[in-house]
Amino acid sequence: MSKKLTSRAEDYSKWYNELVVKADMAENSAVRGCMVIKPYGYAIWEKMQAELDRMFKETGHQNAYFPLLIPKSLFEAEEKNAEGFAKECAVVTHYRLQNDPDNPGKLRVDPEAKLEEELVVRPTSEAIIWNTYKGWIQSYRDLPLLINQWANVVRWEMRTRLFLRTSEFLWQEGHTAHETKAEALKETQTMNNVYATFAENFMAIPVIQGVKTESERFAGAIDTYCIEALMQDGKALQAGTSHFLGQNFAKAFDVKFTNKEGKQEYVWATSWGVSTRLMGALIMTHSDDLGLVLPPNLAPNQVVIVPIYKTDEQFEEITSVVNGIMKDLRAKHITVKFDNRTTHRPGAKFAQHELQGVPLRIAIGPKDLENGTVELARRDTLTKEVVSLNTLTDKVEGLMTEIQDDLYNKALDYRDSHITEVDTFEEFKAVIDGKGGFISAHWDGTIETEDKIKEVTKATIRCIPLDAKEENGKCIFSGSVSNRRVLFAKAY
RNA sequence: CGGGGUGUAGCGUAGCCCGGUUAUCGCGCCACGUUUGGGACGUGGAGGCCGCAGGUUCGAAUCCUGCCACCCCGACCA
Numbered sequence: 001m002s003k004k005l006t007s008r009a010e011d012y013s014k015w016y017n018e019l020v021v022k023a024d025m026a027e028n029s030a031v032r033g034c035m036v037i038k039p040y041g042y043a044i045w046e047k048m049q050a051e052l053d054r055m056f057k058e059t060g061h062q063n064a065y066f067p068l069l070i071p072k073s074l075f076e077a078e079e080k081n082a083e084g085f086a087k088e089c090a091v092v093t094h095y096r097l098q099n100d101p102d103n104p105g106k107l108r109v110d111p112e113a114k115l116e117e118e119l120v121v122r123p124t125s126e127a128i129i130w131n132t133y134k135g136w137i138q139s140y141r142d143l144p145l146l147i148n149q150w151a152n153v154v155r156w157e158m159r160t161r162l163f164l165r166t167s168e169f170l171w172q173e174g175h176t177a178h179e180t181k182a183e184a185l186k187e188t189q190t191m192n193n194v195y196a197t198f199a200e201n202f203m204a205i206p207v208i209q210g211v212k213t214e215s216e217r218f219a220g221a222i223d224t225y226c227i228e229a230l231m232q233d234g235k236a237l238q239a240g241t242s243h244f245l246g247q248n249f250a251k252a253f254d255v256k257f258t259n260k261e262g263k264q265e266y267v268w269a270t271s272w273g274v275s276t277r278l279m280g281a282l283i284m285t286h287s288d289d290l291g292l293v294l295p296p297n298l299a300p301n302q303v304v305i306v307p308i309y310k311t312d313e314q315f316e317e318i319t320s321v322v323n324g325i326m327k328d329l330r331a332k333h334i335t336v337k338f339d340n341r342t343t344h345r346p347g348a349k350f351a352q353h354e355l356q357g358v359p360l361r362i363a364i365g366p367k368d369l370e371n372g373t374v375e376l377a378r379r380d381t382l383t384k385e386v387v388s389l390n391t392l393t394d395k396v397e398g399l400m401t402e403i404q405d406d407l408y409n410k411a412l413d414y415r416d417s418h419i420t421e422v423d424t425f426e427e428f429k430a431v432i433d434g435k436g437g438f439i440s441a442h443w444d445g446t447i448e449t450e451d452k453i454k455e456v457t458k459a460t461i462r463c464i465p466l467d468a469k470e471e472n473g474k475c476i477f478s479g480s481v482s483n484r485r486v487l488f489a490k491a492y
Numbered sequence: 493c494g495g496g497g498u499g500u501a502g503c504g505u506a507g508c509c510c511g512g513u514u515a516u517c518g519c520g521c522c523a524c525g526u527u528u529g530g531g532a533c534g535u536g537g538a539g540g541c542c543g544c545a546g547g548u549u550c551g552a553a554u555c556c557u558g559c560c561a562c563c564c565c566g567a568c569c570a
Contacts, residue, residue, distance in 0.1 A: 004531095013564085032561075088569070158493060158568065165570075218570095238570060277570055308529050347530040354530095365529050375529075492570090 007289045012233040020162045023292045023356050033160040033167030043300035048278055051202050055194050061146040066128050069119040074127045078252035081126060084219020088156040090121040121154045126271060129175045130253035137177060137267060139258050145177040163280040164492055171275035177267040184268035188244040191272040192225040195240035204295040204408040205229050205285045206415045207239060210463025215447050222246040228462045230415045231284040234436020236462045236489035239281050242272035285411050292357030293380055295407050296400040303329060303336040303396060304358045306349045308365030318364055328393040359403050380407055425476050432457045438489045442482035444475035453477055459488045
């Protein structure tokens with residue numbers, strides 16, 4: 001393994017691919033388009049899961065689990081949704097293998113074992129879930145139904161990249177049923193808010209909340225809300241979506257309830273999800289040419305301690321001091337790892353923990369033993385300082401929030417300085433090809449214009465920001481009237 | 493799924509045009525010793541059906557055919 005990472009300036013996508021593998025987060029597998037998430041990467045995902053799960057529970061949701069395989073007839077019930085996913089579905093057609101009579105030692109699909117009805121590997125679970133909800137919902141008293149599931153899904157992708165787009169990925173999908181349109185809409189917005197709060201407070205990734213245009217909307221939804229983040233290469237990444245499904249699925253699966261007046265009504269629905277794609281967002285928001293940079297909230301180890309010693313006596317002495325430090329830090333709920341491997345020298349350990357994004361490093365050697373100090377190094381700023389043992393715990397505790405905040409603010413500065421307002425299509429093209437980032441511009445609201453802009457510039461409308469101001473203007477492309485700006489960008 | 497590129501030890505590679513002893517080099521790995529405040533050094537050692545399957549040939553990493561995987565660029569998508 002070569003020591004240095006390709007730099008971002010040299011080749012951004014190569015930098016990303018190398019970083020994911022070298023930081024030991026994930027690797028490609030023997031299955032086309034599918035990744036193995038390695039323990040270090042999975043530990044980060046588990047931290048995301050834990051916090052999201054807590055937030056879902058706090059907003060009244062419960063977890064459940066629905067099947068991986070969906071009968072084709074159920075899948076096709078909601079037409080637009082089925083159409084939207086049809087091209088990327090894996091399908092189970094048989095249920096048995098047998099020894100191949102023509103190829104000893106090999107197996108073949110038993111032609112006698114064809115399924116009467118094919119099963120679709122879920123690309124999303126609306127179909128099986130709404131088919132199930134039909135049996136759970138009779139009265140307004142059964143509502144709202146607020147369910148989430150943590151699961152894997154499969155979408156047969158042509159081009160895959162670790163975490164950003166893989167054929168199988170992990171996610172959570174919330175599926176809720178409500179009495180009224182207003183309540184379902186509110187749920188959609190609440191969950192989009194949960195995602196935005198999570199991204200900003202926990203992942204230190206600033207996001208823009210908005211609504212998707214018709215062409216970017218989830219198949220089967222009336223409205224798709226989203227959070228959009230900006231990566232360091234100036235491309236946007238959709239980090240989460242929350243869909244207002246209206247009564248589309250209730251009608252497709254005949255899910256009615258008796259309201260307070262005794263009348264039958266279709267329920268109102270939402271669905272919302274974030275996936276392991278968030279790992280990609282995390283990497284591309286904060287990391288640098290030395291490797292991963294993790295916000296303390298997501299770091300499997302928030303602090304790593306590296307001993308520097310010549311003799312066994314020194315090592316023992318350091319170990320006993322380190323044991324004290326670890327006890328104090330753990331009492332403050334700070335996760336800390338003592339890298340006491342005798343097989344590696346300090347420099348190698350420094351490099352490895354930098355590559356893996358550990359927020360804080362404590363180095364302690366003979367000089368520190370004499371002076372009652374340690375060397376404290378920040379991963380995000382690469383700055384070092386000598387800190388007295390007496391003040392270490394408080395200092396580290398303070399740095400946890402400081403680093404978290406600094407990462408957010410740094411990303412926010414970058415993001416805000418990469419939202420460019422433009423009023424002519426010439427400017428638009430210049431910004432897209434040069435500076436990159438989001439472009440705030442007027443749009444006439446038609447799919448035709450959106451398509452043409454995409455054709456010419458590769459940029460798409462990421463969202464209509466929720467906080468977009470009313471403003472009279474002219475569409476950047478067609479010159480027709482427009483009353484608010486939308487955000488364009490090239491996107492992942 | 494279209495266009496281009498690449499597959500040689502765990503990783504990165506030379507050799508391939510122009511077929512011919514034991515397949516090159518670096519990193520990593522193992523053993524021993526010296527080392528340890530930013531990716532240590534020395535000595536010795538292990539590790540390859542040259543992506544897979546066919547074919548041409550006395551002989552294939554090298555030539556031909558098919559397949560597979562990965563990377564880049566498009567179309568599609570979270």
